[in-house]
Structure formats: C-alpha cells, structure tokens
Amino acid sequence: MVQYSAKKVFIYFLLLSSLDHRGYADSFIDSTDAIVPTVPPSGVASLVSKKNDDTRTLLFLSIFVNQAAYKDLIAVKQDRAGKLYIRAQDLRLLRLLINSSIADNELIPLDSIEGISFSYSPNEQSLFIKASPDQLSTYTFDLETNNVSKNFENINTINALILNYNIYTNYFNHHYALTSNQDITYSTNSGNLNTGFLYSNSTKDSQLQHFIRLDTKWQHINPTKISQYTIGDFNSNTTDWGSSTRLAGFQWSSAYSQRPDIITTAMPSFSGSAVLPSTLDLYVNQQRIFSGNVPSGRFDIKQIPYISGNEVTLVTTDETGHQVIKKEPYYYSAKLLNTEIKEFSVDVGIPRYNYGLLSNNYNAHTVLSSGSFRYGYNPLITLSGGSEVSTDGLINLGMGGITKFLGRSVFNTSIAMSHYKNNFGGLAQIGIDSQISPTMTFNTSYQETLNKYANLAYVSEQKYQKNTDSFKSTAFAQKILRAGISYSPIPNYSLTLGYNQISSDNSINQLLSMNLNGNMSQNWSFYLSGYTGLTKKNNSAFLAVRYSPSMKFNATTSTTLNDNTVSYRQEFSGSNISNNRVGAFSGGGAIESNGASYDSSLYGSYMGNYNTIAGTYAENNNNRQVAVSLSGSVIAASRKIFFANQIGNGFAIVNNAGPKSQVLNGGVNLGQTDAKGKFLITNLNPYQTQFIYIDPTNLPLDWSLNSTEKSTIIGYKQGVNLDFGAHESAKGLIKIIDKSGRVIAPGYAVLVNGKDSAIVGYDGQVFLENIQKNNILLVDLLDKGECTIEFSYAKSKKLFNMLGTYMCK
Numbered sequence: 139m140v141q142y143s144a145k146k147v148f149i150y151f152l153l154l155s156s157l158d159h160r161g162y163a164d165s166f167i168d169s170t171d172a173i174v175p176t177v178p179p180s181g182v183a184s185l186v187s188k189k190n191d192d193t194r195t196l197l198f199l200s201i202f203v204n205q206a207a208y209k210d211l212i213a214v215k216q217d218r219a220g221k222l223y224i225r226a227q228d229l230r231l232l233r234l235l236i237n238s239s240i241a242d243n244e245l246i247p248l249d250s251i252e253g254i255s256f257s258y259s260p261n262e263q264s265l266f267i268k269a270s271p272d273q274l275s276t277y278t279f280d281l282e283t284n285n286v287s288k289n290f291e292n293i294n295t296i297n298a299l300i301l302n303y304n305i306y307t308n309y310f311n312h313h314y315a316l317t318s319n320q321d322i323t324y325s326t327n328s329g330n331l332n333t334g335f336l337y338s339n340s341t342k343d344s345q346l347q348h349f350i351r352l353d354t355k356w357q358h359i360n361p362t363k364i365s366q367y368t369i370g371d372f373n374s375n376t377t378d379w380g381s382s383t384r385l386a387g388f389q390w391s392s393a394y395s396q397r398p399d400i401i402t403t404a405m406p407s408f409s410g411s412a413v414l415p416s417t418l419d420l421y422v423n424q425q426r427i428f429s430g431n432v433p434s435g436r437f438d439i440k441q442i443p444y445i446s447g448n449e450v451t452l453v454t455t456d457e458t459g460h461q462v463i464k465k466e467p468y469y470y471s472a473k474l475l476n477t478e479i480k481e482f483s484v485d486v487g488i489p490r491y492n493y494g495l496l497s498n499n500y501n502a503h504t505v506l507s508s509g510s511f512r513y514g515y516n517p518l519i520t521l522s523g524g525s526e527v528s529t530d531g532l533i534n535l536g537m538g539g540i541t542k543f544l545g546r547s548v549f550n551t552s553i554a555m556s557h558y559k560n561n562f563g564g565l566a567q568i569g570i571d572s573q574i575s576p577t578m579t580f581n582t583s584y585q586e587t588l589n590k591y592a593n594l595a596y597v598s599e600q601k602y603q604k605n606t607d608s609f610k611s612t613a614f615a616q617k618i619l620r621a622g623i624s625y626s627p628i629p630n631y632s633l634t635l636g637y638n639q640i641s642s643d644n645s646i647n648q649l650l651s652m653n654l655n656g657n658m659s660q661n662w663s664f665y666l667s668g669y670t671g672l673t674k675k676n677n678s679a680f681l682a683v684r685y686s687p688s689m690k691f692n693a694t695t696s697t698t699l700n701d702n703t704v705s706y707r708q709e710f711s712g713s714n715i716s717n718n719r720v721g722a723f724s725g726g727g728a729i730e731s732n733g734a735s736y737d738s739s740l741y742g743s744y745m746g747n748y749n750t751i752a753g754t755y756a757e758n759n760n761n762r763q764v765a766v767s768l769s770g771s772v773i774a775a776s777r778k779i780f781f782a783n784q785i786g787n788g789f790a791i792v793n794n795a796g797p798k799s800q801v802l803n804g805g806v807n808l809g810q811t812d813a814k815g816k817f818l819i820t821n822l823n824p825y826q827t828q829f830i831y832i833d834p835t836n837l838p839l840d841w842s843l844n845s846t847e848k849s850t851i852i853g854y855k856q857g858v859n860l861d862f863g864a865h866e867s868a869k870g871l872i873k874i875i876d877k878s879g880r881v882i883a884p885g886y887a888v889l890v891n892g893k894d895s896a897i898v899g900y901d902g903q904v905f906l907e908n909i910q911k912n913n914i915l916l917v918d919l920l921d922k923g924e925c926t927i928e929f930s931y932a933k934s935k936k937l938f939n940m941l942g943t944y945m946c947k
Contacts, residue, residue, distance in 0.1 A: 193218060200264045203232050203274075204434035205457070206415040214265065215245060222248045222258060222265070232267070233275045233435060271411050274435030290361045290825065295327040295856045296791070298775035302784045303768075310763040315340040319352075325856045329358030329367075332855075336494065351497035359393050359854050361825050364400070366393040371490065374594065375483035377510045377524035378473075378538060379552045379567045379585070381595030386500055387487020394481060396787075396854040399826045402481070404474040404517040404542075406450065407440045410464055414456040421451040449576065467545040469573045474540055474548065475514030482511045489598040501601055505529040506594050518542045522552070526594045532558045534593050536565070547572035550583075556592045563591030582621040617641035631656035648672035661687050668699075677701060690714070705732035720747055720783075720809060735759050747809065748781040771820070776859055778816065786821030788852035790830065796841045796864035800833035810836075815864050824854040832862050842867035842908055868909040870939035874902045874917065874927065874946050882917065882946060889916040906941070917946050 194215040201208045208231070215223040227242035234251065248256055253273035257266050302321040308314070317338045324331045334352035355370025368389040375391055376382050394402050408420075412434050420428040420439065428439075432454070439452075452464045475481065486507040492499040510524040519541045526534035538552025547570060554565040569583030622636040636651040651669040658664065663686070668679035682696035691712040698705045711726030725742030735758065743752035749770030756763045773780040776791050792801055795815045801808045803819065811817040822828050832846045844863025852858055874882045881902030888896040888904055891913055896904050898917065906913075915927040925946035931939075 194223065197263070199258075200262075201232060201267065202264065203234075203267045203269060204414060206433045208232060212265075220258075222256075224248060230275070233277065233433070234267075234269060235273055235275055269435075271413065271435045274433075276409070276436040276438055277433055278438040278440060290851060290853075293327075293851050293853055293856075294858055295325065295853050296775055296859050297327075298325050298773055298789075298857050299323075300325065300785050300789075301772045303770060303772070305768045306765065307767070308763065308765045311761055313340075323855060325853075327853075327856075329356055330855050331356050349497075350494065352494065357855075359396055361393070361397060361853070364393050364397055366391055366396065372485070372487075374485040374487075374506075374508055375510055376508065376594075377512075377522055377536060377552070378550070379536060379554055379565060380508075380510070380524060380526070380593055383506060383508075383594045383598050384490045384493055385485060385487030385506060386490050387485070387505075389483065389485045389487075391483035391485075392481045393854075394479075397825050398823055402476055402479050402514075403472050404476050404514065404520075405440070406468045406470060407438065407517060408450055408452060408466055408468075409436065409438045410452050410454060410462075411436045412454045412456060412462075414458070416454040416456040419453040419455070421453065422449070467573070469542065469546045469548065469571075471540075471542065471548040471571060473520065473550060473571075474517065474542060475512060475520045477514050477516050479514040480511070481513075482509075484509050489601065491602050501598075504597070504601060506532075506598065508594055524554075526556075528558075528594065528597050530597070532556065532592055532594070532597050534558075538567070546574075554591075554593075558590070558592035558597065561590040561592070564588035565591050577626045579624045580622070583619075585615075585618040587616050615640050615642045646673055661685055703732060705730060707731075720745055745783065748783070750783055773818065773857075775857065780816075780818045782818045782820050784820065787854060788822040788824045789857040790819040790822060790828070790850065790852065791857060791859050792817040792819065792830065792832075793859055793861045794864045795832045795862045796834065796837045796843060798836045799864070800836065802831040802833060803828065807833075815862075822852050824852050824856070827851055830860055837864070840866055840868070865908075867907060868931065868933070868939060869905075869907050870909055870931075870941045872904050872906060872915075872927075872929075872941040873943040874898060874904060874915075875943060876925070876946055879945075882919075886920070887918045889918070891915075909939070909941075915946075 194217045197214045197216055198211040199214050201212045212224065212228050212232070217223075223245040225242065226236050226240045226244050226246055229236050229246060229251075230242075234254065236246065236251075240246065248254070248267075251273075254267055254269045256268070258264075259266070300323045302323075303318060304320075305316075305318040307316050315338070317336070317340070319334065319336050321334045322332065333354040336350040336352065338348060353371035355368055355372060357366060357368045357370075359366045366389075368391075369387075371384070371386050372389050374383045374385055374389070394400060410418075412418075412432055415431065415433050418428075418430055418432045418437070418439075419426055450466050450468050452466070454462045454464075484507075486505065488505055489501045490499060491501070506526070506528045508524065508526040510522070512520060512522045514520050519539065522538045522540075524534075524536050526532060534554060534556040536552060536554025538550065540548060540550040542548050550567075550569045552565075552567045556563045556565075565585065565587050567583065567585040569581070571581040572579065574580050617639070618641075619639040620637070622634060624632060624634045626632045632653075632655055634653040636653075638649045638651075640647045649669055649671055652667065654666040656664060663684045665682045665684075666680070668677070670677045677699070678701075679699040680696065681698075682694055684692055684694045686692040691710075693708075693710040696707045696709070698707070707728060707730040709726065709728040711724065713722060713724035715722050722745045723742070725740070727740040728738065730737040737756065737758045739754060739756040741752070741754040743750060749768055752767045752769075754763075754765045756765075769784055771780075771782050771785045773782065773785065773789070776793065778791075780791070792811065793816055795801065795811045795817065797811060797813050797815055799811045799815065801811060801817045801819070803822075808819055809817060819830070828850050830848050830850065832843060834841075834843055834846060837843070841864055844865075846862070848860045848862065850858050850860060876882060882898050884898050884900050884902075886898040888898060890896055890906055891908070891910055894906075894908055896906060896915075898904055904915070909931050911933075912930055913928070915929075917925050917927070919925060927944045927946050929941070929944055931941070
C-alpha cells in the first residue's frame with residue numbers, strides 16, 4: 139500500500155510541476171479576436187493629482203480614429219459643460235497633427251482642433267473621432283527584418299588561439315610537392331592578433347622562400363561606433379575613382395563589413411494614403427511580396443528588402459471593399475547608401491610589394507596616406523570625398539556624388555585634382571545605370587585623366603617599376619570607357635552585350651563581349667559567352683549546356699573556341715546531400731579533348747567532424763597527377779584543444795551540455811556533444827543575437843541541465859563560452875512532518891537548496907530534483923511562519939530514491 143501511494147504521488151508531482159501557476163485561472167479567459175486595452179502607466183499621475191480649482195472629471199476611454207481602435211485606454215478630462223480635453227502627447231499618439239510648440243502635458247480641448255469631428259458614448263466609455271487625411275500624421279512601418287543588436291557591452295569574448303590550415307600534396311610525373319597556407323589568430327576582448335603564412339617545399343628559385351609571411355596585423359572593432367582600428371598590413375580603402383594599395387601602417391575605418399546585421403544600401407521606399415483603415419498589398423512585377431494593415435491617412439513603407447524587378451504596385455482595400463491601385467517605377471542600386479550611413483577610412487603606411495612571393499618587401503622611404511568618406515544624405519543622394527598624400531610630394535583631392543532620378547536611373551560623377559613632381563593633373567568620371575524598360579537595362583561609365591594625374595597607386599607602382607612593357611593597369615590608364623546593355627525578352631533568358639576600352643600611352647585596347655544564358659526547362663539550362671579584341675584580333679567563345687535532374691547531381695557539356703583551337707569537355711558532379719555540412723560527400727569527373735590531346739580527371743571531397751579532405755586524379759596524355767588536400771582548424775580555448783572544420787567569422791564553445799546531447803542553432807542540428815559535454819560551433823554571424831539550444835533527448839536519465847537555451851552575441855573573428863550547467867542529478871521523494879508528528883498540509887511552497895522550487899503534496903510528500911550531498915529545505919507556511927529541514931544524501935545508482943520522513947523545525 140505504501141509503495142502504491144508513493145508512485146501515485148510521484149506521478150502527481152510530475153504533472154503538477156509541468157503546469158504554469160496561472161494556467162487554471164487563465165483557462166477562463168476567452169481571448170479569441172479580443173483586443174484588451176490597458177491603461178498606459180506614464181503621464182496619468184499628472185492628471186489624477188487634481189488642483190484645487192480643477193473640477194473636471196477624469197475618464198479612461200477607448201478611442202477610435204476613423205473607425206480604427208487605439209490599443210490603449212486614453213486619459214480624458216471632462217468639465218461640467220461636457221467639454222473634453224486630452225493631453226497633447228496622447229493626441230500625437232493618435233496621429234493627430236498638433237503644433238510642435240505645445241508641451242506634451244498640456245491639455246487641449248478637442249473642439250479646438252480644426253479638421254476633426256467627434257462623439258462621446260458614455261455607455262460604451264468610447265470616443266469616436268473622424269479626421270481628414272490632412273489632419274493625420276504619416277503612418278510609417280519598416281519592413282527591415284534584420285536582427286540588429288544594439289547592446290554589445292555584455293559580449294564575453296574568451297581568449298582563444300585559432301589555426302586555420304589548408305594542406306596540399308601533389309604528385310606529378312615522379313615529382314612530389316607539399317604546399318600549405320596557415321592563418322593564425324589570437325582573439326581577445328581587446329582585439330585580434332592575426333598572421334598568415336605560405337609554405338612550399340618545391341621552391342627552386344633562390345629569390346623565393348619556403349616560408350612566406352602574408353599579412354600580420356592587430357585589429358580591434360568597436361561594434362557600437364561601427365569602427366575598426368588596424369595596425370600592421372592591410373589594403374587601403376579608397377574612393378569610387380581611386381585605386382587600393384597594399385600598405386603596412388595604421389588604418390581607422392568604419393566597420394560595416396563586419397556588421398552583417400546592418401543594411402547600408404538604400405532600400406526602396408514607397409508611400410500612399412487611405413481614407414479608411416485598409417489592407418495594403420505590395421506587388422513587384424505582379425508578385426505579392428507584402429500584405430498588412432494600415433490605418434487611415436498617409437502611410438510610408440520603408441526599407442523594403444532588396445527585390446528584383448522594376449515596377450511596384452500598391453493596392454489598398456478599405457473596409458467597404460473599395461480599392462485604390464497605385465503603380466510606381468523603381469530601380470535598386472547598391473551604390474546608394476542608406477540615410478545617415480557614414481563610411482570612412484583613414485590609412486597611413488608604407489607600400490608593400492610582391493605580396494605572396496616575398497615576406498618583407500617594403501619601401502620604408504615613402505609614407506603614403508589617404509582619407510575617404512561616403513555619406514548617405516538621403517535615399518536618393520550619396521556624397522563622397524577623398525584625399526591622398528605622400529611624403530615625396532603627392533597631393534590628391536577629390537569629390538563625387540551619386541543620385542537616383544526618375545525612379546529608374548542612377549547617375550554618378552566625380553572629379554579629382556593632383557599635384558606630384560611639379561606636375562598638375564586631373565580626373566573626371568561620369569556614369570549612369572538605368573532601367574530602360576521592364577526587359578532592358580543599360581549602364582555606361584567614362585573616366586579620363588588630364589595631364590599627369592597621380593594617385594597613391596600610381597606613386598606606389600612608380601616606386602616599384604620604372605618601365606612597364608606589359609599590359610597597362612587602370613592606375614596608369616588615361617581613358618576608360620565601359621558600356622553594357624542587358625535584355626531579357628522572355629522570363630529566364632538574358633542577353634548581355636559589353637564594350638570596354640582602355641587607352642594609355644598612345645595605345646588603345648578594345649574588347650567586345652557577349653553573354654547569353656537561359657533555363658530551357660526545370661532541368662536544362664545553357665550559357666554562351668564570347669569576346670573579340672577589336673584592336674588585337676583575338677577571339678574566344680564558350681558554350682555550355684547543363685542538365686540537373688536534382689539538387690544532388692548535374693552534368694555539363696561544353697565547347698571552347700580560342701582563336702583556331704576547339705576543345706570539348708564533358709563534366710559531371712554530385713553529392714549525397716544538397717548543402718555543405720558535416721557528413722557531406724561530393725565528387726565528379728571530367729573528360730576534355732582538343733583534337734591533339736585529351737585530359738581526364740576525377741575528384742571528390744568529404745566533410746568530417748574535424749576537417750575536410752579532398753582528392754583529385756588527373757591524366758593528360760602520358761602525364762599523371764594525384765593531389766590530396768586537407769583543410770580544418772585547431773583551436774586552443776577554455777583549457778581544451780579542439781579539432782574542427784575551419785573557423786568562420788565567429789565561434790562558440792558549448793560546455794557542460796551533458797554527454798551525447800544534440801546542439802541546435804535556429805532549428806538546425808549542428809551535431810552531438812562529446813563524452814564531456816563539449817561541442818564547438820565553427821561559424822556564427824558576428825554581432826547578431828544567436829540562440830543555441832540543447833536537445834536533452836539522448837541525455838542519460840540521471841543527468842539534468844540548468845538551462846536548455848542560451849542567447850549570445852559574438853564579436854568579429856571571436857568566440858564565447860556557453861555553459862549549460864549539465865550535472866548528474868539525483869531525484870527522490872521526501873515526507874515532511876511538523877514538530878507534533880503530523881504531516882504538513884499540501885500546497886505550501888518549498889525552496890530547495892536556495893534555488894529550486896517544489897510544492898508539498900498529499901501526505902506531506904515533496905518531489906525533489908537535483909539532490910545534493912547536503913540539502914536544506916525551507917518550507918513557507920504563510921501566516922504560520924517558516925520551518926527548515928536539513929538532511930544528507932549518499933550517492934545511489936537508483937534513478938529514483940525514497941528518502942524517508944523528516945521533521946520540519
């Protein structure tokens with residue numbers, strides 16, 4: 139009988155502990171289609187505390203503006219004559235236009251507001267206001283769905299040493315070669331120290347090295363100010379009309395590229411108006427991308443996510459079924475910055491040459507410096523400016539701007555002036571991108587340098603090479619003309635024509651190109667491209683037809699024409715899963731022939747828990763080649779060494795999650811913890827809130843988690859430690875009696891070891907989890923005070939323990 143009672147009580151407490159304390163009361167609330175107004179807490183006190191001469195009655199009313207209900211009750215005062223008064227702040231919340239000079243707490247008589255009418259219903263405690271659209275402020279809603287985090291003070295970056303590696307081995311005609319590149323980062327809360335290396339054992343040129351250092355730098359990012367500081371090797375940031383230079387020195391710049399949660403480009407925005415509360419549908423090229431409700435009056439739709447198309451249709455449908463259709467053209471351009479976005483960079487350093495070939499090829503005799511700035515004045519205009527200076531006499535100043543006009547075109551222009559080696563020079567640039575029609579786009583740009591125009595790239599190259607017999611880079615070009623047109627006569631087909639001309643030192647290089655692609659069916663697609671040199675008569679063409687019966691397999695047949703040589707290639711590839719994750723295997727092969735010779739190859743790769751391995755076998759006539767590569771990472775953090783696939787822009791170490799627990803991020807199963815409850819998440823987006831979950835389904839029954847969910851924010855190229863507090867947990871049932879030997883009545887709350895909660899059940903029994911070696915129970919007897927129980931527990935192999943009877947003192 140005692141055993142049956144214990145089991146019954148145990149099941150009862152399992153059910154009772156899973157219920158919300160308010161569940162019973164909440165079950166009587168019918169919330170179907172109900173809007174329950176609440177009294178706003180702020181500002182009411184000033185109305186309740188009446189002055190001696192204020193005889194007006196305070197009311198809390200439901201207010202409807204043009205039949206649309208406001209979500210909260212509004213405080214209204216009524217005098218003896220029935221006149222109604224509302225605070226200016228509340229009228230502004232109702233979107234009524236009130237003079238900005240009127241203080242928020244000032245009471246305004248409703249009958250003094252022009253352009254509105256109203257009626258008060260004492261029985262319904264409601265106030266109905268009718269206002270013309272001109273009397274209502276614009277209703278704005280933002281469609282931007284980015285997970286933008288604003289509080290970065292609580293980022294707890296852990297110190298970690300990270301090695302990302304790629305190792306390549308190659309065997310070709312009895313010759314063996316080993317190459318690798320390594321990227322080493324030491325990440326701390328104060329910033330990241332990073333360096334990279336190349337290694338090759340096949341170097342025969344005495345001027346080259348087996349070990350080659352790449353970039354070495356320290357970088358700190360301030361996510362709140364969206365800025366970064368770099369000391370060491372870097373690429374200079376430049377203006378639209380400038381050229382980047384590799385430097386070693388100091389850089390202070392904006393850090394929007396490290397904040398993927400912020401959209402910097404100007405997104406399309408549209409506006410309209412509704413006489414009555416309406417439903418708004420937004421269509422792009424006859425495809426609906428948004429539907430929502432708007433109140434009466436003017437409305438603005440801001441930050442529409444980037445969508446391909448050229449015409450937007452706004453359809454408003456009011457409560458009577460009346461529709462208003464408005465069409466507007468639009469053209470999206472990544473060149474335009476969003477309003478108030480400021481991109482800047484200040485760069486100071488000495489030039490570096492032969493990157494990837496020599497470790498320390500610097501010119502310490504010349505210091506180069508530059509400053510660049512771009513500012514989103516509004517969604518239609520972006521302004522820019524820049525300057526460049528060198529210690530050997532360069533001065534370069536420039537300015538530019540980009541604007542959208544007619545809803546279909548973007549126009550950009552810039553000018554710059556320079557002085558170097560007693561020579562003045564100039565640069566002028568102009569460009570336009572336009573949506574000519576729903577099926578055609580056009581772009582062109584022209585840049586010309588006057589006299590001996592110079593910039594940092596020009597100075598750097600002049601220092602490195604006195605004579606240039608090879609193809610001239612655009613840093614030396616005097617005229618650059620580009621033009622292109624894209625035409626899509628039918629869906630899924632596109633034709634692009636392009637023309638490029640670069641003039642330098644009395645020579646002209648002209649190139650005409652063409653691209654045609656299309657999807658002939660769900661499984662068949664093709665791509666055709668070609669170019670011809672108008673100055674130097676060289677021609678090339680490429681045609682490929684692709685068959686993709688599924689996302690896991692495709693086959694491609696292609697032919698290439700280079701001048702008088704024609705080659706054919708057949709390629710196939712496939713994978714066991716459609717996306718790149720642990721357990722993914724992909725492979726394929728190709729056969730190519732140009733008439734005189736043939737090539738064939740096989741390749742495959744596999745992503746494991748600790749690295750990714752890939753291999754290739756290639757054969758050309760009598761030559762054979764075998765190559766194998768291995769990529770992954772080694773991380774030393776939290777007093778443990780981790781082996782994993784390469785670390786991305788952020789990582790997290792899961793600790794104390796229990797053995798064999800599943801780790802999830804956003805519903806995606808990332809893998810299983812090891813025997814010590816650890817797991818490494820290798821690639822997380824920085825400065826976005828991440829939600830990491832633990833699925834304890836496979837957790838042993840004698841284990842418990844303090845938490846199954848953690849939210850965190852991670853810095854750029856940094857990591858955090860997530861502790862889920864998994865521990866072995868004993869469970870049991872204890873019986874409580876008072877000093878007279880009677881059982882404690884059911885319903886009293888019990889505090890277990892100062893943190894866990896329990897409830898006294900029938901027969902004085904209490905179900906306990908997380909039983910410790912030494913335990914203290916505090917029972918709240920309400921008006922009878924409190925009593926305490928102390929007992930010790932010896933570890934047992936049982937999953938459930940009958941702990942006995944204890945007196946509460």
